[in-house]
Amino acid sequence: MPQPQDNARLVFLIILLFWVATNPDTGPGFVAAPSLTKARLVRQRHAHGILNSTHWGDFSPQVANETTGVAAGYLNLTGFRQEDGFVWQEDFGRLRNRCEEWSQHAVGLPTAPAPVWQNVTGIVRGPWVRKDASVPRYHSNYNLTEMTPGIDWVTWGGDWGRNVTGPEGKMMLRIEDDGDDDMETEALGSTGLPPTHIRAREVSATVTIDDDAGSGNSFEMRLHGVHWPRQGALLLTTTSEKFAGIFGLPHLTTRQEFFESSQALLNRTLDKVLSRKEKRSFSDPVNPWASSLDAPGETWNPSPHCEYIAYVQVYPPENDVLRVQPALAGPEGVAKAIEEIENELRFPQGAPQQGRPKLRMSAMVFSPDCAFLLETKGPPDYPQADGDHLAGWKQEFWxxxxxxxxxxxxxxxxxxxxxxxxxxxxxxxxxxxxxxxxxxxxxxxxxxxxxxxxxxxxxxxxxxxxxxxxxxxxxxxxxxxxxxxxxxxxxxxxxxxWRRRDRERERERQAASTTNNTPRPASTPTPPTAAPGAASTPGPNTILSTAARRAIPRPPSPPIIIPSDQDIDAEIEEVTNNPTAILPAPATAGNNTTPAAANSSIxxxxxxxxxxxxxxxxxxxxxxxxxxxxxxxxxxxxxxxxxxxxxxxxxxxxxxxxxxxxxxxxxxxxxxxxxxxxxxxxxxxxxxxxxxxxxxxxxxxxxxxxxxxxxxxxxxxxxxxxxxxxxxxWMPEAWEYHPILREDNVESGGLPIGLVLAASGSESPTFERRDSNAGSGGGGDKKNTRVHVIDCAICRETLEVPIIKAGTGDPTAGGVAGVFERRKYMVTPCRHVFHSVCLEGWMRFRLQCPICREELPPL
Structure with missing residues (x-):
């Protein structure tokens, strides 16, 4: 009869629960999904039109200049309007100046920047510190109903997600920079710089912020933006229903040339994505610029969270990796060396490399709605021992x-x-x-x-x-x-x-329950005294003589009943392991199992x-x-x-x-x-x-x-x-194969066969008696022992067995020296002695005495 598959049902239940947990019903339904997708595409297309029609300086939320009469400028984009309440007016200008300072510290002046890595696909990690904005902001300062009409927010009245509250922590950036083959080059007529000096391409990154000292959570989000390879600058932002970050990204740049190149790039790339989404709005409802890694959940059930803008500056590579002296080769030679290393990393040809190409970046992450700034720790504000900004590897090396x-x-x-x-x-x-x-x-x-x-x-x-x-x-x-x-x-x-152990526990449990249920007599009778000639039951470590062992009464052997399946060996093993078993009762239709079988090992x-x-x-x-x-x-x-x-x-x-x-x-x-x-x-x-x-x-x-x-x-x-x-x-009794042999045990049969003659004084040519301290000048403790030499029945070589003299103590029984002496020989329960190495090798294959073939306890 097959056993019940309880584990199979449990596995199926866990798989079912995991499938339900990982596939929540967060969708709006089969009918409402297309309409919500089209409404979002309409809003994004409107934002794309504003991006295409604006110019440098249209977004200038700094404090109005009363002398010149210049008013603050805002955009008609969600999150970029004055009525939205973001902290643009108080901190945007200071943020731009801070980014320019860090860029000049990393690569030098904008007109002649130091060569940096052109492809920054890789992983970097480092510490950050938090700085508050000029004006604090809380979730109660915003009215999401007026900011985003038509959007049903989840838990809009509570605290926002991704709110970093700790003073410091760790940050990790996984940057995905598309290859140089797809870079878009934009000429700038107003700056007079060559077209090859200003290039921009799309980039995306997954940012993980560990708020160790604050909420203790780890926030992971997806940012999209633009990378200017020649200057090593990256600008990334989140995008959601309450912040059109990717559509207003060119207005967040620090220079006009960055604005014009990123605007031309995004106008073209965003239009392609929107056109593709509009054609497949029914089958592809995912927002391509979603900031959450769980894009479908954010699409159908948006929850308010802090928005982020990341300014990232790439540092030049180390000289030991380039093997080029900038003073001798000039910027062109350094740029060529960087290009060769990157080509070898992306398309290996077997060229030798020295060192490991690492990435170093500095980043400033600004939240315009939650009003705080995260800066990576490193020079010049912090010593290099406290932090070296963000460090890691390029993707190829990682x-x-x-x-x-x-x-x-x-x-x-x-x-x-x-x-x-x-x-x-x-x-x-x-x-x-x-x-x-x-x-x-x-x-x-x-x-x-x-x-x-x-x-x-x-x-x-x-x-x-x-x-x-x-x-x-x-x-x-x-x-x-x-x-x-x-x-x-x-x-x-x-x-x-294991089965034998389970049966013993079951018998002990039944005996304990029987003892507890049996009423105690009024007086306990005196146990009868054993007869003088009766043999008492020996202990587990007692070595008996042949006559004494024969005098011990053995329990009657129960009859062996051959089962119906003719498995005689199994029945013999069962009876041998349980000698006190009672003859089984005739089997009936309703009861064919015993408690021992029910409680057997799994x-x-x-x-x-x-x-x-x-x-x-x-x-x-x-x-x-x-x-x-x-x-x-x-x-x-x-x-x-x-x-x-x-x-x-x-x-x-x-x-x-x-x-x-x-x-x-x-x-x-x-x-x-x-x-x-x-x-x-x-x-x-x-x-x-x-x-x-x-x-x-x-x-x-x-x-x-x-x-x-x-x-x-x-x-x-x-x-x-x-x-x-x-x-x-602490442990059950077990046979000791290395016992302490004493001459006092001659009468009780405590010495192995063959050593009895030598210990009792009768000489035999087979055995030799000598003092252990003879000839070697041993210490006084060895005078209490005698070493007898016999032949090992397995290897036929001589075996020296130390025996404690009668009437003396045991000076080495508890010491390490005595332990080492006893490790040389092994004594079986049938009173035969062998070399330890010989008997251990024998017992690897047979648990029987090599001389009398009696069963031996396992090692």
Whole structure:
């Protein structure tokens, strides 16, 4: 009968909930959507007409000059009107002057600017500081109904989104600059400059602002604008229903030549976009200049948020990258060197490069409605130690870094697979598989599954890094396949142990419940005294003689009933593991299961189903943690990595529980530890990592130290014993293969066979008696021990066994020296002694005594 697929129903429910959450019903409906789209296109076409008909100086919202009688000028665009209430009049002029100062500090005078990067596609990140505007503004200062008639705003009465309130934080710009082939060149007749000196092209950027000390949120928005490559200047702005930023962008420039080139460019490009949208208004309702990354949500359910205008200035590249002296080559030579580097980055030909081409920019982000200014920290206002504005890489080098890391990560996973295959070859028997912790393998398998899911999702959306991500996906899939096979073999060997443990717990629970329900008698009778000749039950670590073992009464063997499926071996194993079982009652139609079977261990398919659910939950939780506050995000990732690197802690517990000294090869333990630490160290130690993660040497030292402590714990267990220093009552009793041998145990049968004769005084040619301190000048403690030499039955070589003399203490039992002495020999429950190396090699394949073939407890 197939088992119920509870995990399948749970997976289907989670997928259904995820689909509902990611596909909200935010649309206006099938009938209303075209009309709303056309209304927005009408407003945008009107704004485009105003852009085409205005001139330089029409938008001059500065304070009117009473002497000359010049009045402030505004535009009939949403957000550019005087009645809208933005802080143009108070701070726009000061903002323009500030931008010109920063541009001159970066590239020099406008007439002869220093050569800069012509294509600024890349990622930069850096700190910023907040400065208030001259006049504060709040959401209550604006009337959205009059500003944008016909627009139904969501939560218009509450606080606006993207409102940065903290004094400082981090900013990241991902700039997408179209290639030089599509640049638009505009001649300027009024300035007299050559046409090649003034060029403009469209550019867009995704800006992420981390408000660490304020709201703690991370604001991400989309900005569109214009890039002037020769001057290295960028002007970007948001666009929404209450701010026609892209249509008024030329009037926000600082120079007339910038105004004329950007106006000519935008008139042409915006007209093409509007014409295409008007033809497909029914099938393509998305606003092409939406500032929110969730464009459909902002289109149908707009919510008020702060608008932004970004002035960005590109800095010249470093001389070590160009390998050109500006004083010797001049501006033309520097510009040619920059062009050669950019061509090599975009179209690699194998030309040698020196250094890493980095991007450096300064930015000022101004919010005209929320009335604040964000400036990047750096010279000349701040020392370079406090901040160096925005620094990062060009896209080509950033993608190269990502691809290199992915290929290195794939190589690491392949090496992990090879180590796992070697470990599987060494632990191919049930005896060796029973030593390995199932939870240690589960941690590795869960991590490989998350890597597989993440790399597969990355491959679906990647373009340049698709091949490296596919290599990682293949390596993770191979690692996960081998890991599943290994974990399944461990499960098959350890499942009877789990079932036996569950049955014992069930019997203890039933016994406890029976004891609690049974009324106590008035007086407790005295237990009967055992007969003088009766044999008492020995302890688990007592070595009995042959006569004493035969005198112990054994419980009657229950009969073996052959089941209907003829599985005799399974029935024998069941009866052997549960000797106190009662004969089963005849099966009936209504009751064919027992409580032990109902409470048995879960199947392997259910375990893997739980792994899948845990991996999916962990993946989504990690994606959600990216948007948390930096402090909580750092704590989460540190705890996640700490849990991941705790993979040897379950193996340490397994060694203690089974009294096993050595389960995994040192090659596997050390190799896996180093390989799993290596990719993590890139983000914790490398300053210029592609994820822009802040280096944290302290946290990485703690993580590496934790792995180091686990490895040394395994070393101590292998050398000193798995239960060295562990109180006896903490773990169940287990056979001690390295007992302390004393001559006092001769009468009770406590010495191994063969050592009894030597200890009792009868000489035999097979055994040799000598004092351990003879000939070597040993210390006085060694006078209490005797070393007996016998033959190992496996290798047929001599074996020296130290025995404590009768009537003396144990000077080395609790010390490290005594522990090392006892590690040389192993004593079985059947009182046979062997070399430790010989018996361990034998028990890798058989858990039987090499001499008498009795069953041996596993290591």
């Amino acid at each position: 993608l190269h870094s990502v691809s290199t890391w992915l290929l290195g990560f794939a190589l690491i996973i392949f090496i992990q697979v090879q180590l796992l295959k070697l470990q599987m070859r060494e632990t191919s028997t049930p005896s060796t598989l029973g030593r390995i912790s199932f939870h240690t393998g589960s941690i590795m398998l869960l991590a490989d599954g998350v890597i597989l899911a993440g790399s597969a999702a990355w491959s679906l959306s990647a373009t340049t890094t698709m091949l490296p991500s596919l290599v990682v996906t293949c390596a993770a899939f191979l690692s996960m396949t081998v890991g599943v096979t290994f974990l399944a073999e461990i499960y098959k060997v350890q499942e009877p142990e 199947t392997l398919s259910n375990i893997f189903g739980r792994f899948i659910m845990a991996g999916i939950t962990l993946l989504f939780l990690t994606l959600a943690a990216v948007t948390w506050r930096p402090h909580f995000r750092s704590i989460y990732f540190n705890l996640l990595v700490f849990s991941y690197l705790s993979l040897w802690a379950p193996q340490i517990y397994r060694n203690i529980y089974r009294n096993c000294r050595h389960a995994l090869s040192w090659r596997f333990v050390i190799g896996q530890s180093c390989l799993r630490l290596l990719p993590i160290s890139y983000f914790y130690l490398v300053k210029d990592n592609f994820a822009f993660a802040q280096p944290d040497w302290t946290a990485f030292a703690v993580l590496a130290g934790w792995v180091w402590i686990q490895i040394w714990a395994l070393v101590f267990q292998s050398v000193l014993g798995p239960r060295f220093g562990v109180p006896k009552g």
